[in-house]
Amino acid sequence: MIDYINIAKRVIEIEASGVAGLAKNLDSSFNTAISQIINSKGRVIICGMGKSGIVGRKISATLASTGTPSFFMHPAEAYHGDLGMVAQEDVFIAISYSGETDELLKLIPFLKNNRNYIVSLTGYNNSSLAKAADCNLNIQVLEEACPLQLAPTASTTATLAMGDALAVTLMTVRGFKPENFARFHPGGSLGRRLLSTVGDEMIRDNLPLVSPGSKVIDLMQAMTLGKLGIAIVYDGYVLGIITDGDIRRSIQKCGNLIFELVAEDFMTKSPTSVPIQTRVEDALVLMGKKQITTLLVYDDNALVGVFKK
Known part of the structure; x- marks a missing residue:
């Protein structure tokens, strides 16, 4: 053979x-x-x-x-x-x-x-x-x-x-340089990372906004509708952010008492954000360092979207 x-x-x-x-x-x-x-x-x-x-x-x-x-x-x-x-x-x-x-x-x-x-x-x-x-x-x-x-x-x-x-x-x-290579490969992943900005890639519509007094049920509903795994605590401006992981950890810690809490009780204040003109590459590097999967995007101090990894 x-x-x-x-x-x-x-x-x-x-x-x-x-x-x-x-x-x-x-x-x-x-x-x-x-x-x-x-x-x-x-x-x-x-x-x-x-x-x-x-x-x-x-x-x-x-x-x-x-x-x-x-x-x-x-x-x-x-x-x-x-x-x-x-x-x-x-x-x-x-x-x-x-x-x-x-x-x-x-x-x-x-x-x-x-x-x-x-x-x-x-x-x-x-x-x-x-x-x-x-x-x-x-x-x-x-x-x-x-x-x-x-x-x-x-x-x-x-x-x-x-x-x-x-x-x-x-x-x-x-x-x-990589930037030069990306110019000739705009359709590839490198082109996206180096040529695109978070403004090009971010989610603009139906952001999961909740008030600081929102109950857990309201948070979960906002997360489900938003499909981003987060809820943004907002009262004319961003107060904080809550992830689905935050809710799970709070349930483990508080048990049924979590249903007595409101958004501002366990939100993360001053969530990580970037300007709208930030390159996708820089945003991804920042997310890697912070070990997070979403960024809030601002334009002239106004929330305009969410960039998700």
Whole structure:
């Protein structure tokens, strides 16, 4: 019976070895490529055929999302008109493990004439593409994980890792911050945390307000209707807050006597609050420190909403 796990382990070990070997391949060409991209006023254009192209699309996407304007160009489409998108200031990164991909080599005369800086990612420093490029990043691996040594496996993993090395180095040099990342990912959780304010996220309507003389039954009804797990003790301004946990603890402490108490008897005075323009990230950090799940939100000293974790 074939041992599936051993096959998988062998693949992972070969690919891990291929990526580890990249560190030994790094030389001054990497520094040159980074410097050219940093000093360029244009974009980084990634180009590759087949599996290299698929990896190239991911590299381009990573660059674009981490502060380096980039797009992917298919070499066949480039040869049939898309070269019109290539500006002289652009850095052109050509990916071909063999360094002999015809569709890429056909683009070299135009790129030279257009004075583009060309970076190649190949597995062979003496290949046609590596020689034609201004600098070559060596992505050579000792073997593919494919037992036939035909399907690009370890080599595409190494290519992807080299692309990540470029992207991370560039974002580090540029001083790229979480706030910058969030701007390009407004739909993700990080975008929400860093770009949104509590005013964008807070609950405004049907706030669970109760008077300071409200009985426990009234508090529980307000909490149920409000669906926030709190009741806000209010008398023209906020006096305090009561959570469902406060009620449970009071029942344990007072028993049936709790029904003789009113809101102001066991409310928490001066509840934690934030201004309406507070970032969601800052609000969540504050809630973590205070070990609470809700914040009162104010605008010019007026209660305007509740922000819930």
